[in-house]
Amino acid sequence: MSRVKEGIRQKKDGHYELPLQFKKDNPADLASKEASAAQLKDSCWLKGPDFLWQPNLSVKHIIVKVDDPDPELRKAHVHTVKAENTNPLISRHSKFSAWSRAVKAVARLKKCVRRRSGGQVWTDQTTNLKERRKAEFFIIKLTQEEAFADDIKKIKCNRAEKLGKRNKLYRLNAYLDANNILRVGGRLSQSALHHDVKHPAILPRKSHVSDLIVKYHHERVDHQGRGMTMNEIRANGIWILGCGSIVSSHIYKCVPCRRYRRTTEVQLNSPSRNSQMNDIVILKDECTPRNEWKLATVVEAQPGRDGMVCKLKLVLSETSVDKGKPHTRLINLERPIHKIVTLVEAN
Structure with a gap:
């Protein structure tokens, strides 16, 4: 060279x-x-x-x-690529749109595995409460291993002090229980509350599992506000990092909540057209379906003191069959203006 x-x-x-x-x-x-x-x-x-x-x-x-x-x-520019091996079950969680369905699917899957391995007798019964509770812990554990892999290794090696004071797990005094589930520590361990309430399981903010849990508990409290939803989540043994913001975001996107919390509609008092002679109108009837309401023609309009029509005289035709022959007769009616709907306006 x-x-x-x-x-x-x-x-x-x-x-x-x-x-x-x-x-x-x-x-x-x-x-x-x-x-x-x-x-x-x-x-x-x-x-x-x-x-x-x-x-x-x-x-x-x-x-x-x-x-x-x-x-x-x-x-030339050289770029380094870091490849990570993820659990295929974690990617499957994104296929579910409801927390209860995901838990039942994982519980059935674990039950089928036990049957295949011979650890359980084959039955046609559905999963019970205990099996679904174990499935919840299994999903939570997989989510924690994906989001807090490095932090869990430090906690297992008794190096929790190396998490850093800015780490949210350090502020929560996180620890691993007997099932290797990351939970919140603190002084509530001395209280008489349930273990899951004293030490809730920690979940990351940006996770599909966290979104499913927020949606599930928000529907359980009948679409109430952020405070009620957060209390329901923590009362069931779940601590989501940044729970307030993720609950607010879910409520903002929730269709029933948008419908319930919309602003009250205000009626506009704008001048409308007065009914006139030869207008074709529909007669409102609370006792019959709308597709059976009858048509009528305006014969006379009676205005009120303000000049707006308040009462109408109408003519409608009614056909009846007598001895196989149709007979049509005209009927004169009087109806208030709020009991009719204008269909075709007269020229």
């Missing part, structure tokens, strides 16, 4: 030319100049360089130092 660099010379047009001894082994050199068919037949354009036909190729590892101002130098 050093001989190549020394033999390279620059032409007047700015291009660079290789030495003669390297042009013979360069097939691309024939494409830049004219050559006859006979020359191409015996050249390295068709058969390649001569050193490729040798039985033993000489491989030399040469380190070449290139100067920075070299015009032929091309800068």
Whole structure:
């Protein structure tokens, strides 16, 4: 490579030319100049360089130092990629839209595994409460291992003080229980509350499992506010990091909550058209379906003191069958304006 660099010379047009001894082994050199068919037949354009036909190729590892101002130098950017092996069950959780369905599916899956291994007799019964509770702990444990892998290793090695004071797990005095589930510590251990309430399981904020749990408990409290939903979550032994913001975000996107909490509609007192003669209207009837309401024609409009029509005189036709022959008669009615709906306005 050093001989190549020394033999390279620059032409007047700015291009660079290789030495003669390297042009013979360069097939691309024939494409830049004219050559006859006979020359191409015996050249390295068709058969390649001569050193490729040798039985033993000489491989030399040469380190070449290139100067920075070299015009032929091309800068390249190298990127490192970090690959992580994730549990396939964790990616399956994103397929569920309800927490109860995910728990029942995992409980049935674990029950089928026990049956296949011979640890349980085959029955047609559904999963019981104990099996579903174990499935909840299993899902929570998988989520914690994905989100807090490094922190769990430090806690297992009794190096919880190395978490850092800015770490949220350090503030919660987190520890691992007998089932290796990450839980909240603190002084409530001396209280008479239930173990899951004293030491709730910790879940990350950005997790599909956390979203499912928030949705499930929000529906259990009948779509009440943020405080009621957070209390319900923590009363069931779950501590979600940043729970207030994730609950508020869910309530903002919840369709029933948007419907219940919308602003009260205000009736606009805008002037409307008065009913006139020959208008075709529909008669409202609270005792019959809307598709059976009758049509009528306005004969007279009676205005009130404010000049707006408050009562109408109507004519409608009623057809009856007598001895196989239809008979039509006209009926005169009076109806208030709020008991009719204008269908076609008179010209």
